[in-house]
């Protein structure tokens with residue numbers, strides 16, 4: 001089995017006259033937690049959509065596992081189906097047990113019969129995670145999955161995702177605007193700017209990571225400076 005989950009070579013993508021991705025090369029290892037940071041409109045979601053098979057590149061090659069799934073900023077639950085039915089949507093009946101186990105893993109044991117409308121934002125996002133988990137993805141694509149949550153729930157969800165990924169070891173691509181989230185979770189971070197990687201940095205710190213650790217702060221500074229934010233202000 002290859003150690004590489006994702007292999008992108010010379011990827012280019014334009015929308016009309018606007019080149020969004022301009023010759024991207026990227027290899028992501030199995031079980032690697034990879035984070036894409038970048039200012040708004042730099043093509044992070046476009047890269048994720050290409051990895052999901054939802055968008056085609058103009059040129060270049062993209063190899064990604066077929067067993068891949070995306071969690072979005074909003075949970076995208078079917079309101080007319082109960083929670084468990086949402087988790088196993090599109091799967092055979094035999095997936096029910098695995099669906100219940102996935103709900104338990106995300107801290108929602110006993111919620112299978114609930115309706116989505118009765119859930120908090122954080123709970124709904126946990127259901128979206130369970131729906132991803134039950135598919136046992138080799139590649140988990142996370143498109144700002146915590147962005148709509150309050151600060152405390154966001155921290156709890158980051159912890160949960162770190163635990164789940166540690167246990168199941170999918171390759172992960174997380175898109176975020178949150179520098180601390182990137183440093184907290186990533187094995188490697190890139191900052192995407194003007195169609196290319198402005199900086200690429202492994203984060204080799206033990207988990208759980210302490211925001212006050214000088215190494216954490218140094219990474220934060222580096223990424224903020226590449227995002228065009230004055231590091232001194234932080």
Ligand SMILES: Nc1ncnc2c1ncn2[C@@H]1O[C@H](COP(=O)(O)OP(=O)(O)OP(=O)(O)O)[C@@H](O)[C@H]1O
Pocket residue numbers: 015018020038039040041042043044045046047
């Ligand atoms: N289907 C499309 N048609 C035309 N332009 C598009 C399309 N999809 C994306 N774009 C443009 O491509 C650029 C990159 O968009 P993308 O959503 O990938 O950026 P992003 O880095 O994810 O932004 P954000 O952080 O704000 O979500 C933007 O200028 C956007 O308007």
